Amino acid sequence: MVQSKADRLVPLLLLLGAVLTAVDVVWTFTLAPLVQGAQLSEPVVIAGQMVTTKLLLSQKIFYLHVPVAIASFVVMAFLAYYGVRFLMTKDRAYDLRAYVAAQVALVFIVATMISGDLWTCFEWGVWWVWEPRLTTYFILMLLVIGYFILRNAIDDPEKRARFCAVFGIIAFIDAPISFFITRLVPSSIHPVVFRTDSGLPPMMLIPFLLGLFGMLMIGFALYRYALRVHGDAQAVEELKEQLEELDARANERAAAAALERLSARHAVEVVREAACDASAVAARADDENPSKED
Amino acid sequence: MDAILSEVYSTVLPAAPFVLAAYVGIWLTLFVYVFSLWKKSKHTSEDIEALKRALEERERKE
Amino acid sequence: MSRIENERVCAKGSGGRAPRALAQYRALLAKDVRQELRTREMLTSMGVYALLVLTIYGAALAQVGDKLQVVSFAGGLLWALVIFTSLLGLNRSFGHETESGCLEGILLAPVDRAVIFLAKATSNLLFLLAVEVVVVPLFFLFFLSGAELAATTPLIAVPLLVGTVGVAGVGTLLSTMTIETRGRDVLLAILFIPVAFPLLYACVSATTCAFLGVEGTMGTFWTSCGVALVYDVVMIAAAWGLYEFVVDA
Numbered sequence: 001m002v003q004s005k006a007d008r009l010v011p012l013l014l015l016l017g018a019v020l021t022a023v024d025v026v027w028t029f030t031l032a033p034l035v036q037g038a039q040l041s042e043p044v045v046i047a048g049q050m051v052t053t054k055l056l057l058s059q060k061i062f063y064l065h066v067p068v069a070i071a072s073f074v075v076m077a078f079l080a081y082y083g084v085r086f087l088m089t090k091d092r093a094y095d096l097r098a099y100v101a102a103q104v105a106l107v108f109i110v111a112t113m114i115s116g117d118l119w120t121c122f123e124w125g126v127w128w129v130w131e132p133r134l135t136t137y138f139i140l141m142l143l144v145i146g147y148f149i150l151r152n153a154i155d156d157p158e159k160r161a162r163f164c165a166v167f168g169i170i171a172f173i174d175a176p177i178s179f180f181i182t183r184l185v186p187s188s189i190h191p192v193v194f195r196t197d198s199g200l201p202p203m204m205l206i207p208f209l210l211g212l213f214g215m216l217m218i219g220f221a222l223y224r225y226a227l228r229v230h231g232d233a234q235a236v237e238e239l240k241e242q243l244e245e246l247d248a249r250a251n252e253r254a255a256a257a258a259l260e261r262l263s264a265r266h267a268v269e270v271v272r273e274a275a276c277d278a279s280a281v282a283a284r285a286d287d288e289n290p291s292k293e294d
Numbered sequence: 295m296d297a298i299l300s301e302v303y304s305t306v307l308p309a310a311p312f313v314l315a316a317y318v319g320i321w322l323t324l325f326v327y328v329f330s331l332w333k334k335s336k337h338t339s340e341d342i343e344a345l346k347r348a349l350e351e352r353e354r355k356e
Numbered sequence: 357m358s359r360i361e362n363e364r365v366c367a368k369g370s371g372g373r374a375p376r377a378l379a380q381y382r383a384l385l386a387k388d389v390r391q392e393l394r395t396r397e398m399l400t401s402m403g404v405y406a407l408l409v410l411t412i413y414g415a416a417l418a419q420v421g422d423k424l425q426v427v428s429f430a431g432g433l434l435w436a437l438v439i440f441t442s443l444l445g446l447n448r449s450f451g452h453e454t455e456s457g458c459l460e461g462i463l464l465a466p467v468d469r470a471v472i473f474l475a476k477a478t479s480n481l482l483f484l485l486a487v488e489v490v491v492v493p494l495f496f497l498f499f500l501s502g503a504e505l506a507a508t509t510p511l512i513a514v515p516l517l518v519g520t521v522g523v524a525g526v527g528t529l530l531s532t533m534t535i536e537t538r539g540r541d542v543l544l545a546i547l548f549i550p551v552a553f554p555l556l557y558a559c560v561s562a563t564t565c566a567f568l569g570v571e572g573t574m575g576t577f578w579t580s581c582g583v584a585l586v587y588d589v590v591m592i593a594a595a596w597g598l599y600e601f602v603v604d605a
């Protein structure tokens with residue numbers, strides 16, 4: 001419930017990110033040229049330009065697919081970073097941040113998988129290929145899912161935070177592998193985007209960069225929003241537990257008081273009974289005594 | 295449309311549903327996540343109300 | 357147990373930090389090996405399990421007849437066997453530590469956490485290698501006795517060794533984490549298989565190259581072994597550094 005400076009920036013960033021990605025989408029379908037595919041049987045002139053190859057619409061997926069994928073890598077880096085911070089400080093706030101980062105990472109990974117798989121299906125004609133980039137990215141998704149399963153399997157919050165931080169750091173090691181694998185493995189058929197040699201023409205690079213920055217902003221806004229929601233939920237849970245504890249203690253105290261009262265009453269009765277007994281004995285003694293004295 | 299032009303655009307039309315689905319898929323995923331967060335926050339505010347009521351009840355009792 | 361205590365006391369007495377760590381490492385490793393030699397719990401269960409996986413392979417490949425070239429995917433089969441068997445072993449390796457409260461005892465002693473990790477990883481590595489020594493010849497006997505083997509086949513020992521080192525290193529870290537959780541057997545598989553995947557990928561590639569022995573693929577063989585080795589170094593360094601947070605009670 002703490003409103004920090006970053007929280008006030010969230011709506012602004014979200015708006016800016018939405019505008020940037022919207023511009024990216026519009027630019028993609030209007031100004032960005034179509035990518036050239038297979039060779040034509042004979043060249044043809046369209047709108048004053050010589051066209052020698054088929055034009056590919058499917059490449060348009062790239063303008064949003066790659067920004068989302070890069071955003072997922074960035075969020076994964078935050079997951080590992082907050083894991084390291086937690087292990088250094090043992091501050092539970094970092095555990096919450098790492099958890100929220102893992103959620104946002106999973107969302108971006110799923111979005112990347114959906115868009116990428118549709119492209120794979122159209123261009124390669126199959127729904128799935130065990131190609132290095134796809135495989136390592138799939139593994140990244142399994143690692144993040146494993147993170148949540150590990151979280152659910154431990155009850156002790158302190159131990160859960162420690163183990164999850166360790167696993168988050170281990171899981172992040174796959175992210176750079178997935179990012180660089182298209183450059184490392186020559187047999188990879190996944191297109192390489194960031195290169196110094198060829199590069200994209202400006203009309204394609206600009207919308208891509210707009211989309212990239214827009215997605216990063218959206219990712220940050222999502223993260224802050226999720227952090228606030230989960231932070232509030234956690235605080236409320238803690239308050240509930242405190243209240244229950246207070247109630248339990250009050251009940252305990254009431255029960256103890258009742259018990260005390262009861263035992264006090266009992267004691268009084270016992271004393272009274274004892275007194276009765278004593279007087280009875282005394283009376284009997286009195287009865288017996290005179291005869292003895294005689 | 296003449297033959298060569300239809301060859302130029304031969305993959306454009308079949309690709310359109312895939313491109314559309316990809317864009318919709320990305321935004322849909324993000325919106326589903328935001329929706330789940332929104333539901334959680336609503337749940338939390340309900341809990342806060344319940345806590346407030348519980349506190350008031352206790353104060354009245356005392 | 358008393359002998360170990362004696363050894364540890366001796367180790368403490370022998371002065372300097374590094375020699376003491378070495379003596380502690382040796383004492384912990386000797387404890388694991390001695391315990392395993394006495395009960396043979398892990399080795400027998402892993403060996404029998406590997407045999408069962410081979411039986412399942414037999415059923416899976418029973419209908420394909422003689423035309424199929426098993427050599428072309430023997431690398432993958434062999435590594436699936438190694439991964440499944442080591443999963444079982446890793447689950448067992450901490451089982452008796454927690455059951456007998458031994459781990460708490462070790463943690464109470466003034467032993468560096470990194471030394472505990474190294475000792476445990478080494479003992480896991482030794483047991484995995486011991487099982488592989490038995491199982492890999494059996495694999496050849498069952499599935500490759502009729503096939504013509506390439507001259508480079510003995511080179512599969514390189515990816516097997518490099519891969520097993522990585523499996524033992526990262527598996528030790530993950531099994532220490534999962535041992536105290538609910539549903540630990542499944543959880544170890546869920547965490548271990550994705551984490552070990554890059555290693556598995558590289559090792560299968562190298563093993564397949566060695567099995568086929570095609571001219572000009574030796575470059576890929578050594579690159580894959582190199583990738584596996586880099587993975588080993590990165591993962592074991594990470595596991596070593598993070599281990600103290602996993603056992604720190």
